[in-house]
Amino acid sequence: MTELSHLLPRLRHAAFAVWRRNALVFRKFLTPSLFINFGEPFIYLLGLGYGLGMFIGNMMNMPYLTFLASGILASAAMNTASFEAMYSVYTRMVPQRTYDAILATPLEIEDVLAGEWLWSATKSLISAAGILAVAGVLGAVDGWRALWTLPVIFLIGLSFAGIGLIMSALARGYDFFNYYMTLVLTPMFILSGVFYPVTSLPLPLQTIVQVLPLTHAVELVRPLMAGLPLSNVALHVAVLTAYALSGFAIAVLLTRRRLLV
Amino acid sequence: MTAIITARGLVKRYGERIVVRGVDIEIPARCCFGVLGPNGAGKTTTLRMLLGQSPMDDGALDVFGLPIRTHGRDIRARTGVVPQTDNLDPDFTVVENLRIYARYFGIGGKTLAERIPALLEFAGLTDRADAGINTLSGGMKRRLIIARALVNDPELVVLDEPTTGLDPQARHMIWGRLRALRAAGKTLLLTTHYMEEAERLCDELVVMDDGRILERGTPAALIRRHVEPEVLELQGEADKARATLAPLPNGRFEAVADTYYYYTHDARAAIKQLEGQAAISFLHRPANLEDVFLKLTGRDLRD
Known part of the structure; x- marks a missing residue:
């Protein structure tokens, strides 16, 4: 018996207790956490941005480094939130039994998941802020307007965290996440306009990538970083919001089915 | 005496398998109530239903006079739980575990600052306050879990096999702590398959098997009645x-x-x-x- 209202994220005090727990752990293991979150995007940015940028020059009216940095920013938000909502959430749910302990307090599953969902997006924000700073130093950012990417990053984080939470609710082991990464995240990373404009894809593929959240994430982040005019903002925000809310709702249903037995 | 828990006709099914078949329990306030039974008797499932962690398939269940179906949060706010398996938060120290857990009850600030030294004292872990969870012995972990179950100053403490796997010294220490809780006016509900534990601690108990209650009474009365x-x-x-x-x-x-x-x-x-x-x-x-x-x-x- 699940009322619809239970599926919408209820941001009670309780959810923030879970968020706070994760933030405290993050603070404890700050160095390794930051290293993992920055390391890879930083290498992409330096290696590909400078290396390929040399040959490419401009792409879509902006230096390739800016083009790539905006794509990397959006995909780093995707990866950070996805990893947190999968590996970390699963670890707390299954081997560590942290949720068993939490569910003996007044918190309900939707509070725990709301806390995890917000925390995953927060982590996206933290890594994106770092990458943005690096991109700024490298001269890939056109002015302070780029700070508007941060709320967008948070929304991107919520979208991918929602899907990641579904994966955690379904997983029977860590191996399960490999399917999602190989079959969904990696193709999205390659096809959604991070490295080149989606308009250069064959037409049928162009249609397909339009339903992927990362495509819309990149479309929002890129003009903000490059100082170019935004287009179709409502559509992009709507797609990301739809992924975020429906992902969360489905994750609540599935996690209830898994834990409340 | 008012009943803290009133359960009527509790039923739990997993597919075709029925694990709890019509359990009636009435637990008076301020007593230590035991649920005894062999492995697989339905003890843990019954406890989970009492906490709203496992939806019941049939029956009626009130805790503190509140129906579990609608008041799970309120009931858990007034209850402490000691689970069968250790689920301390391994990312935190002893004292952090207490602090973080209190937050889930919305307890912080001065109340918590006053409560924590007393809880550490109760658990005999004052000088291990900053130790990591993985450096604790089994007995220390159990004591910490019991202390954690008390962060919200509960009226009811539910313990699922609290001393399973402990050495005799650790077990005696836990028993002492549980008697102290009972003396402090808390209602204790514990499952165990150690008869000695039940005999020492419980004012009243039920014996469960195969999802049913076979007998109920005080330990002495049960002994007189059956052997x-x-x-x-x-x-x-x-x-x-x-x-x-x-x-x-x-x-x-x-x-x-x-x-x-x-x-x-x-x-x-x-x-x-x-x-x-x-x-x-x-x-x-x-x-x-x-x-x-x-x-x-x-x-x-x-x-």
């Missing part, structure tokens, strides 16, 4: 012992593995018969809850 007051545990030439004791009135034999149990109202007469029989060794003891348990739930091995 003779004295027992001789016999080892050695069983047939000979049996032949020697068979003529005596009011005796009863039971066999478990290689030991014969002779239950009687008059052990003196039996001992007299056995004296001088070198092939038979025996131990004379009063009947206990374990005898009742084995009689009620059978002597077959459970997995």
Whole structure:
């Protein structure tokens, strides 16, 4: 018996207790956490941005480094939130039994998941802020307007965290996440306009990538970083919001089915 | 006395399998109530239903006079839970575990600052406050889990096999802590398959098996009701012992593995018969809850 209202994220005090727990752990293991979150995007940015940028020059009216940095920013938000909502959430749910302990307090599953969902997006924000700073130093950012990417990053984080939470609710082991990464995240990373404009894809593929959240994430982040005019903002925000809310709702249903037995 | 928990006709099914079949329980305030039963009897499932962590398939369940279906949060806010498996947060130290857990109840600030030293003291972990969870012994972890269950100053404390896997010293220490809680006016509900534990701690108990309640009462009343007051545990030439004791009135034999149990109202007469029989060794003891348990739930091995 699940009322619809239970599926919408209820941001009670309780959810923030879970968020706070994760933030405290993050603070404890700050160095390794930051290293993992920055390391890879930083290498992409330096290696590909400078290396390929040399040959490419401009792409879509902006230096390739800016083009790539905006794509990397959006995909780093995707990866950070996805990893947190999968590996970390699963670890707390299954081997560590942290949720068993939490569910003996007044918190309900939707509070725990709301806390995890917000925390995953927060982590996206933290890594994106770092990458943005690096991109700024490298001269890939056109002015302070780029700070508007941060709320967008948070929304991107919520979208991918929602899907990641579904994966955690379904997983029977860590191996399960490999399917999602190989079959969904990696193709999205390659096809959604991070490295080149989606308009250069064959037409049928162009249609397909339009339903992927990362495509819309990149479309929002890129003009903000490059100082170019935004287009179709409502559509992009709507797609990301739809992924975020429906992902969360489905994750609540599935996690209830898994834990409340 | 008002009942803290009133359960009527609790039923839990997993697909075709029925694990709890119509359990009725009434637990009075300020008592230590035990749920005994072999593995797989339905004890843990019953506890999970009492906390709203497992939806019941049938029946009615009130805790603190509130129906569980609609008031799970309120009920859990006033309850402490000691789970069967350790689920301390391994990312935090002893004192952080208490602090973080209190946050889930919305407890912080001055209340928490006052409560934490008392809880550490209660758990005997004051000088381990900043230790990591993985450096604690099994007994320390258990004590910390009990302390954690008290962060919200609960009226009811639910303990699922609180001393399973502990050494005797650790177990005695836990028993002492639980008696202290009971003396402080808390209601305790515990499951166990250690009869000694139930006999020492519980004011009242039920024996469960196969999802049903087989018996209820005080430990002493159950012993009186189901077994003779004295027992001789016999080892050695069983047939000979049996032949020697068979003529005596009011005796009863039971066999478990290689030991014969002779239950009687008059052990003196039996001992007299056995004296001088070198092939038979025996131990004379009063009947206990374990005898009742084995009689009620059978002597077959459970997995």
